[in-house]
Amino acid sequence: MKHPVFPRSVSSRFGFVLSASMSFVAACMLSAQTYTTPAPKPAPAAMCPTLGWEENLAKYLQPDAAFPTTDTPLDASDCMFHQWSWEAFVWATALDAHGVPRFMTLHTPADLLKPDGAPPSAEPPMLTLGTRDIHATGAYIEGTGAIVEADGNMLIAPNGYPVYASVHMNEAYFATAKRNLVINGGYLANGDADFFPVGAAVFKATWMRLDAGQEPPAGAYVTEARVPVLAVSLTPDNTIYAQPTGRTMTVKVALLGLHVVGQTVNHPEFLWGTFEHHDNDPRFPDGPNKPPSTASDPRNYTLYVGGTPFGQTNQPSTQTTATSTSTSTPLSTPSTTITTTTTLTATPRLTFNPVTQKFSPANNVVLENATGSETHSPEGPANIANVNQSGHEFLAGRKPPQSIFAHYDLIGTVWMKPGQYNLNSNQSNAVGSVNLCNSTAETFLQNASGSTTPSTVGNCFSCHNPQTFQNVAPMPNLPARRIALSHVLAAGTLYAVPNQISVLVPAGTVK
Secondary structure (H helix, E strand, O other): OOOOEOOOOOHHHHHHOOOOOOOHHHHOOOOOOOOOOOOOOOOOOOOOOOOOHHHHHHHHHOOOOOOOOOOOOOOOOHHHHHHHHHHHHHHHHOEOOOOOEHHHHOEOHHHHOOOOOOOOOOOOOOEEOOOOEEOOOOOEEOOOOOOOOOOOOOOEOOOOOEEEEEEEEOHHHHHHHHHOOOOOOHHHHOOOOOOOOOOOEEEEEEEEEOOOOOOOOOOOOEEEEEEEEEEEEEOOOOOEEEEEEEEEEEEEEEEEEEEEEEEEOOEEEEEEEEEEEOOOOOEOOOOOOOOOOOOOOOOOEOOEOOOOOHHHOOOOOEEEEEEEEEEEOOOOOOOOOEEEEEEEEEEEOOEEEOOOOEEEOOOOOOEOOOOOOEOOOOOHHHHHHHHHHHHHHHHHOOOOOHHHHHHEEEEEEEEEOOOOOOOOOOHHHEEEEOOOOOOOOOHHHOOOOOOOOHHHOOOHHHOOOOOOOOOOOOOOOOOOOHHHHOHHHHOOOOOOOOOOEEOEOOOOOOO
């Protein structure tokens, strides 16, 4: 495996590594508009992080370090949950002797479909992104992720390439998932008692493909990866899709985001934390007090062009339009009736050029809730800010290239109260960052209203819950199981989100 590539001026950027809440000011300094976002003034966080916590982070960099699981006793404060997210992040990004982060050495969904007893590779294979597809030949290609997000939309970077996702599982997670795959009958055959053990962990990363010679975001981790060559196909209903062909090319990619997800003591629902590179996009304060749609940020970010009105951000790949038609009897009729029929039409926003492999237009992105609406305590946002500052200082003090990961911020952590997770649990049972989203992985699912009423929140448990394999047309409903919170159980089946996107194409592309 080739060594990762790092920017030249890593150390010069550490002065700009700010916590999630402290970056509000930079995120919303507006030039041409009258709106300005006030600097946040959260309540002081008492003893967060806890005494000696930063010093203990070093143990998670060790090659034989155990994944953290004991931070969540029954009386755990929200600070301890956010500390856990940072411990999991340090564990996941610990570099081995070849400069490869630990999470990239773990199992991927491709391994789930290999026969039992297949010999392991001598070294981790090159990262392979977005190749998941079913081909007409019946051959199934399963990479480490997809070219689309969980809602089926695609995030397009300013250079025209999709933002890719990858999934990585530790041994405890992998073994349990493989036993319970839908494709091998394990999901239906095994009972709800067959569940992930404490210590099971999974990581989801998002990656920006770089053009040849393009500089990566300053301070981002960069490596090489295989990405799919995409082609277009025409379906019988005259819909044009862009999808993987089975062929790949090797490119450089930069890490934009990382979900850290693991089961700890008292929390079978797993803790869900998410990190983003500090320069991805503007970040709005938590809650409903958003900038007006006409406001903008004058600064350029990785996924946001300075001056773009905020009303033009986070636009999905498909535009849904409603057309209404009415029929009525003449007004002279004694009992006039009016019938209105509304037709919803989904029209692609994106144009794909198979020659350049690029999409247009690119997305402009903002993070809607800078700490995921952390509501577990009045000090929640301040606790995240303090833990971020401590984590940044720890990593900035490591030798390069390990220190590069100081450029990533914890956005927030979401979990459930002990004893709350059951077959009926969903996002309304969430605690902590109840509107947690990563702007590079759940771009179009963010809760713009910032509402924290349980019935209106949106977080990881909106999609990852025991009912995952229900209402997936045209597939039959599968019984609810707690283990269904894992989407990798769908590997190799049509329960997985289709790894394709409907597009427009230049004239003459499809004959």
